[in-house]
Amino acid sequence: MDEIIQRILKNYPEPKLELNFNNPFELLVALILSARCTDKRTNIITEKLFKIYPTAKEMANAEFDDLNNLISSCSMHNTKAKNLIALSKALCEKHNCEVPDSFENLVKLPGVGAKTANILLAFGFGKPAVGVDTHVARVAYRIGLSENKKPEIVEDAIKQTVNKENRVAFFSGLILHGRHICKAKKPLCDKCFLNDICPRRID
Numbered sequence: 001m002d003e004i005i006q007r008i009l010k011n012y013p014e015p016k017l018e019l020n021f022n023n024p025f026e027l028l029v030a031l032i033l034s035a036r037c038t039d040k041r042t043n044i045i046t047e048k049l050f051k052i053y054p055t056a057k058e059m060a061n062a063e064f065d066d067l068n069n070l071i072s073s074c075s076m077h078n079t080k081a082k083n084l085i086a087l088s089k090a091l092c093e094k095h096n097c098e099v100p101d102s103f104e105n106l107v108k109l110p111g112v113g114a115k116t117a118n119i120l121l122a123f124g125f126g127k128p129a130v131g132v133d134t135h136v137a138r139v140a141y142r143i144g145l146s147e148n149k150k151p152e153i154v155e156d157a158i159k160q161t162v163n164k165e166n167r168v169a170f171f172s173g174l175i176l177h178g179r180h181i182c183k184a185k186k187p188l189c190d191k192c193f194l195n196d197i198c199p200r201r202i203d
Contacts, residue, residue, distance in 0.1 A: 001161060004143050004194055009166055011193055012173030017123055020046060024099040024124035025056055025091075031116045032083060036075045045071050053088075056097040060088035083111030101125045115151065122171075128164040130155045130171050135178025142182060142200040 018039040021027040026046065034042040049070050053059040059067070068081040087110045091097055099120070100106055106117035119131030132140075132151040136158075140146040146157040162170045181188050189201045 001143075001145060003197060004145070005162060005166075005170065007193055008173040008177065009169055012169065012176055015123070015168045015172045016176065017119070017172065018176075018179075019043060024101075024120060026050055027124045028087070028099055028112070028116070028120055029059075029084060031119060032080055032087070032111050033071060033074050035080075041074060045074055056088040056091040056099075059084060060092045060097075062088075080111070086110035087112070099124065101127070103129070114155075118155070122168045126168075128167045130158045130167050132158075132171070133175060134184075135176075135182075136171050136174045138184060139174045139178040139182045142187075142198065143194060144199045 017027075019027065019030040019034060020043045021030050029049070030042055030046050033045060052070070053062055053067070062085055064081055064085060067085060068077055071077045071081060071084075074080060088097075090109050091099060095105070101121065101124075103114075103117050103121060106112050106120060107114060115131050115133055118129040119133075121127040121129035122131060132154045137146070137149040137151060137154050140154045140157065141149045145161060146154045158167060158171060177192075178184075181192050187202060189195055189198070192198065192201070195201055
């Protein structure tokens with residue numbers, strides 16, 4: 001496992017998301033929009049969205065139909081539009097229109113779950129949080145790091161195995177690896193740098 005972790009960190013040395021954002025609020029909005037929506041599509045949407053609603057203050061005052069139309073190419077856009085307005089209102093009412101930097105406060109916001117909160121803490125505030133999406137869960141299971149794919153178990157396994165200073169780079173590496181190499185239906189094992197030591201490689 002130590003060798004697997006080192007190879008992940010070597011091949012994905014810089015913690016990276018494929019979402020475009022400039023601050024914690026933009027990242028939070030992008031993460032909510034990206035649920036069941038590709039990062040490419042999300043980035044197209046947010047490029048226009050943030051020009052009209054650059055902060056929580058503007059988005060809190062958005063008309064539902066206007067916001068919904070802007071994000072209509074994204075899946076579940078009705079629910080997401082409703083959550084984004086409610087989220088922005090909550091930020092302004094309880095946090096001075098700023099995104100809080102604690103897990104407890106984040107998960108109280110409309111539309112924000114544990115995964116979103118942890119990814120936000122990691123990339124928005126530089127904290128050693130571990131965000132577990134479907135890619136992280138799948139790859140962690142396949143490489144033998146976790147006994148199953150339940151997010152809370154995967155998160156705990158990563159925290160127990162990976163040093164704090166490497167956790168963000170590691171879980172973001174798993175996201176990229178799961179998205180581009182260790183795919184759900186057809187993993188590209190012949191192109192994988194873990195091929196010789198992965199316990200679930202497909203020959």
